[in-house]
Amino acid sequence: xxxxxxxxxxxxxxxxxxxxxxxxxxxxxxxxxxxxxxxxxxxxxxxxxxxxxxxxxxxxxxxxxxxxxxxxxxxxxxxxxxxxxxxxxxxxxxxxxxxxxxxxxxx
Amino acid sequence: xxxxxxxxxxxxxxxxxxxxxxxxxxxxxxxxxxxxxxxxxxxxxxxxxxxxxxxxxxxxxxxxxxxxxxxxxxxxxxxxxxxxxxxxxxxxxxxxxxxxxxxxxxx
Numbered sequence: 001x002x003x004x005x006x007x008x009x010x011x012x013x014x015x016x017x018x019x020x021x022x023x024x025x026x027x028x029x030x031x032x033x034x035x036x037x038x039x040x041x042x043x044x045x046x047x048x049x050x051x052x053x054x055x056x057x058x059x060x061x062x063x064x065x066x067x068x069x070x071x072x073x074x075x076x077x078x079x080x081x082x083x084x085x086x087x088x089x090x091x092x093x094x095x096x097x098x099x100x101x102x103x104x105x106x107x
Numbered sequence: 108x109x110x111x112x113x114x115x116x117x118x119x120x121x122x123x124x125x126x127x128x129x130x131x132x133x134x135x136x137x138x139x140x141x142x143x144x145x146x147x148x149x150x151x152x153x154x155x156x157x158x159x160x161x162x163x164x165x166x167x168x169x170x171x172x173x174x175x176x177x178x179x180x181x182x183x184x185x186x187x188x189x190x191x192x193x194x195x196x197x198x199x200x201x202x203x204x205x206x207x208x209x210x211x212x213x214x
Contacts, residue, residue, distance in 0.1 A: 047212035
């Protein structure tokens, strides 16, 4: 379970992968494995939430890091590189660094 | 506060808006207003979470609906149309309908 809220200083990375539908499942599993094996042990990791699009053409990772510094330190970590190379071999990706400006919920 | 979790049957809409940086703030406010004034009163609304990209070029709405049927009913509701037209006048958008396949968190 992950929480989206405003004003907590978290860096959000929304990474949209465009993939051939017959590779969607493989890409999603690769991102799950990367998270379980490497990312979740990096300092400042908060969450990674892997989504598959219903049309088969996208995979989206909605990820949270404690800060931009923590995210950039992870990117420089050689342990992260093989996973990102494997993802790049399967899909184009468009990483968007953001912050929450409003969260409206029925909760 | 919104919650991301696997296996709850929620439909996730990740809508990535591409905008001129000098219109980013206006677009984000438009989406917040649309949520507060209309969307949150529609049957099956769960959450809308508006993000601004740090580079100024995107706004992302991470929204949740109880089901795909609820989402499609909202799209047919004439109350939703003016907001979507106003957003389309400011930005290109790329709506992605998805489901969560894995949520990994330190929570």
